[in-house]
Amino acid sequence: MKFNHLGIPTTERFDGEIDLPHLKMTVSDHENNPYGIQWQRFWADAPYPELVKTVPHAAFEVDDLMAEIKVSAS
Template sequence: MKFNHVGIPTTERFEGEIPLPHLHMTVSDHKNNPYGIQWQRYDKDAPYPKLVKTVAHVAFEVENLEDALKGQKVIITPNSPIEGLVVAFIEVNGAPIELMEVDRTRCAEEI
């Protein structure tokens, strides 16, 4: 696994907001700081577990998402927010963890 970012949920607006209406959320750019901090504000109708919307998560890139999910408590099933990226969330010791499989040949954005 390779560290990607820390997602911190908030209900407040923040500088540099990036709206993601198709995901029912707004985020900050986790690459604008050397620690990968990403603020996240969820729309009221965001279809995610309360745990994800209220507790910070750590995101890791994995080689094979299907393998990484084996034996884990999956709380958000694999989905593709953008071309070339498939993500899922698991719960570990009461905390959300994001697992990301990136196909850099198809992913237009630098993840």
């Protein structure tokens, strides 16, 4: 498992915005942030639950998602 980013939702604009029209959101470049922070601004019509649009999250990369889910559940 490898840390990827810390996603922090915001309603404010930020430097270096990257629009992702297919996801209906705007993000910052977490790969060039020393702490892996990715600012995330969701568009008004973004089809995500309020929890996703308002609560920070930690994201990790895994080789086998189902195996990691099973380990976490046990």
